[in-house]
Every structure is written in structure tokens, then in C-alpha cells.
Amino acid sequence: MVQIGPIYAQIKEVLNVPQRMLLEKPAFKTTQLDTIELPIIDDFSYASIFPEPTFWADQYVLVNNAKGIGMITIGVATFDGLDEKGKPYHPTRITTDTCDILTSRYINLQNRSDVFLSFYYQPGGLGEAPETNDSLSLYFWSPSDSSWYWAWSVTGSGNVLQPFRQVILPIDNPKFLQKGFRFRFISYGAPSGAFDEWHLDYVRLDANRNINDTLIADPSFTRAHPSILSGNFSAIPWWVFNNNQLRSDVTHNYRKNGPPGTQNLVLAQYRAFYNNILIAAGNGNPTLDDTHPYNTEIEFLQPFVNPITLPGTPAGEFSILVESFFAGANAGILRNDTVRHLQEFRNYYAYDDGSAERAFGIVDQAGAITLINLTPLAPDTLAGIYLNFVYAGIDATENDFKIVVYQNNQGVPGAKLYESPDWLKPVYPPLYQTFVPYSLSNPLFINTPVFIGVKQRTIHPLNLGFDVHSPQRHLLIFGDGANWYQSIFQGSLMLRPYFRYQPLNLSVSENKPKATELSIYPNPASDRLFIAQNEPIYQRVDICNATGLVVKSTLLSENITEIPVSDLPAGLYLLRFTDTQDNTLLIKKFIKAH
DSSP: OEEESOOOSSOEEEEEOOBOOOTTSOOOOOOOOSOBOSOEEEOOOSSOSSOOTTTBSOOOSEEESSSOSSOSSSOEEEEOSBOTTSOBSSTTOOSOEEEEEEEBOOEEOTTOOSEEEEEEEEESTTSOOOOTTOEEEEEEEETTTTEEEEEEEEEOOTTOOOOOEEEEEEEOOTTTSSEEEEEEEEEEEOTTSSOSOEEEEEEEEESSOOTTOOOOOOOEEOSOOOOSBOSSOSBOOGGGOOGGGBOSEEEEEEEOOSSSSOOEEEEEEEEEEETTEEEEEEOOOEEEOOSSOTTOEEEEEEEOSSOOOOSSOOOSOEEEEEEEEEESTTOOSSGGGEEEEEEEESSBOBOSOSOOSEEEEEESOTTOEEEEEEOOSSOEEEEEEEEOBOBSSSOGGGSOEEEEEEEEETTEEEEEEEEOSSOBOOOOOSSTTOOEEEEEEEEEEEOSOEEEEEEESSSSOOOEEEETTSTTSSOEEEESSSSEEEOOOOSEEOEEEEESSOOOOTTOSSSOOOOOOEEEESSSBSSEEEEEESSOOOOEEEEEOTTSOEEEEEEOOSSEEEEEOTTSOSEEEEEEEEETTTTEEEEEEEEEOO
């Protein structure tokens, strides 16, 4: 049977707070001592998870577009209790202590007047809300006496959802109006995980402002680009694809950041690329928006007036890159006027969007089973499943599990079709928000609706990634094998069944990639791509297009390497890093944007 509602037996489902394991997050700090000039404007709208080193001197916070609610512009910097590598500062400490820090580079305020710093902040959002004894504080650095001075702070308010609030502060003390000024945000909360979160947006420091200079003349997208697939799937195998599965329109959200009154914005523009080739583009009509007040989030429909269609039948894995953007006299100056979606067609089905805001688990029941429903678009052979394990308070690597498949008997698990012969061990993914493949010992042919999932060995949760942005896409069932319950949580479990063949090993080498901290930013990139490694492990990088052809090569410096990419066509590229001493390879991806 399937029950809906509270569970009164031992078995219980839980949603935990993920503790991200950012193994790609760099350990390096900027060593540049030269001061930067005004203005400084950062809205964190870039795809990189690292703060832009042009403005910031450290890398502790997480840049993302998933955790804020009602963002001013797409993207925020999130403060929590995890360090620059995604590990707790103090795993066992639950009392309030210093957590994340975001420090500006040295700034020249010499001979400047009417200098103001403004920013938006939100406690909690979709993350864990800070309590009343937690806080976010701002400090100013005085070059004259080499000291930090408190400038502003706010305390938490528990689980009360709050909108983003703007703060604007004057910088008028002579000890700050010098060459070498800096400012620093510090969060104070539980340093044992992704707790007591604060989200920072649209930091702006400039001269010739006043206390009433609070308007942002910069309309922006506020949510990520949705999938271009119709139906509940966010990804499907390449061999079941046909053009009819692509949506004829998508819905976007933007915020009318600007002065009251009419705004001339061309909202519904888009481009689509297949293997770096433009396959569709369209222009919307100018939109005169005089009906919505300032700072209002607005939803609009973007029709693909020229349909996105492939020129032929795909012969293998492929991807479609879609860029949606707006222009016009009031479009603003930042990159937040463009959102992109890379629709990949590999060998798996997915319901999630690739971002784990929570961690799903079953507690108090050894042998508990977690299942999602799947109806393949064509009969096929199940080869394995991708799983996204996330840190959430416990180390799940000793909580063994098995892959299980059941018949779908009108929404209820029926006969068991498969169970792994041996217990498997959870493996945390090597990169942020990625998946680890687990193969079936004997591939299973599927031609009817099924339930696919995992059976845990212990009473402790496996903590699988859970995407709260993709609700009502699949059934989520859990139980003990005899009694079944439908989850009360809204979202998508980050479990992706894959078919026909095992995933390719992108390292294309029997040697394991070297243990080095290597980061790529911004990603997507339009003009310049930066590569940073904390140790000079790799000496050369080749940029390969979708066909595998090397289109550019360069030697790497010891710390940060800048690569011009403005001459490359838009699309997905592979970065092939080589250690010339023993030919060890490392593969990463980046998107070239317009």
C-alpha cells in the first residue's frame, strides 16, 4: 500500500541541509596588491561559483543562483559555516562563531567625495535561516593605521522569511578616504556546516552618490534559464530525441530595476546553438513597461518564434546551448541581462535541474528503500544509475546501499525486478553538483513503467541531492519493502537512470588526475577565460570543440593564466590539461558565450 501523510511507524523521511564539498574550489588567494579604481559593482550574476577576483581578495563564499528567494539580480554570494573547500570550519561546534568572510581588494578612495557603499542582503532564503544570535557584519579598513573598523551589522530572525533589503552607507571618514581602503563582510553563525546562511546581492561602491541613491538602473533576469524540453524530464537520452520534444516557448522572470515609469526593453530575444552552429534565433518586440512599480519581479513568456530544430538526426551524444537575453535603451550594463541553458543529451533520464538545495534521506529503518518512477520514452536496457550524494551532517560513505528496480503497479511498487548482488558504497562527487555512476551487475531490459532507486543497509540516511526547484515531476516513494509511503516533500531526487552503455571516462588516461586545486572562471566566458591552480601541476591546456578538434593551446603559468576566447564560436568546449612530465590528463568543460 501507499500512504500519504505523516508516518507513525519507525521509518521516517528527512530533508537535511547539504554541506557542499567543493573540491574544485581554489585554495589560492589573490596576491595582487595594486589598488583598483571606482566604481565597483558586483551582482554575482556570473556562472562561476567563485567571487570575481577582479573585485575580491578571498574565495570563501559560494556564488550561486539557487539559494536566494526574490533575488535583485540573478546570482548571490552565500555565507555559511563552510570554508573555501566546502568543509565545516569546526565540525563539532554548534555555538556562534566566525564563519564566511568576503574581503574586497585594495581600493583607491584618494581625492574622492560623496562615496557610498550599497548592497542587498537576505537571511536564509532557501537555505538554513540564521537565529537571533547569528549575524552578518561589515567592516572598513583604514590604510593609515592598518585596522578594521565595524561599520554595520544585522542579526538573524529565525525561520521568518524576509525579502532582500538594501543598505546604503556613507564612507566619509578621512581615515578611509585613502589609497588602500578595503571593506569586508563577515558572517557569524554555526561553523559546523551550511547553516545560518546569508545571501548578498548587488554590491556597489562609487563616488558622487548620496543617501537617496538607491535606484538600480539595471533590469535583470532573476531566475535560471529553464529546460527547453517539454514534459517532466529535464534530460533524455540522445537516441530518443526528436524535435517535437523541444518546447515552443519558455517562461522567464526579470526584475524591473530602474526608475519608475516606462522602460524600453526588448525582452524576448534568443539564440540556440548545436555543435557551435547557430540553429535558431529570434527577436521580441520592444516592451514598454509602465504598469509595474520599481523593483518588481515580473514573469514573461518568451516564444521561440523560429523553432529550435536540429538540422538532422543525431548520431551520438550532443547538446544544445540556448541564450536568452534582452536589450534596449534601459537594459543596463551588467551581464545579468543574459541567461543560458545547456541542454545535454547523453544516455540518461533526469527530472532535476542539477542543483541540490536539500539532502533527502531515510532514518530509523535498516533496509529502507527510496524509489522514483520512470517510464522510458522507448523500451531500452537499463545499465546503471547516476547518484548525487551530498554532505549533510554525517559521512555517508560507510552507509552501504544496493540498486533496486520494481514494477510500477499503477503507482505502487510491485514485483522486484532487480537488486544488486553486492553492497555498494556512496562516493561523494569530485566536483560541485556532479553525479557518480553506479552500474548494474546485469543490465535490465525495461519496456514498462518501473520504480528505480536504492536500498540502504543501515538506519542512517544516504543523503541524496534533492532539487526543490523542480517539484511534481516524479513520484517519490519510500518504505521497507512491504509498506510504502509517498513523500510529503516537493522536489526532485537527484537520481538519473542511464541506459545502453557505461559513461565514458573523461580523463582518457589510466593515471588518476593529480590532486590539485584548479578553477576555471568565468564560466560561461565571452572574452577571457582564467585558469588558476594552487600548484603548477599542469603545464599545458588544449581547448577542444565538440568534435574533439583542438582549436587553441596555451602553456599555463604557475598561478593564474588568462586565455583570450573572444575569437571562438559560441558553444561547449573541453579543456584538456596535461602534465607534460608524465602525460597525465585532466578534462574540464566550459561554455563560450556571445
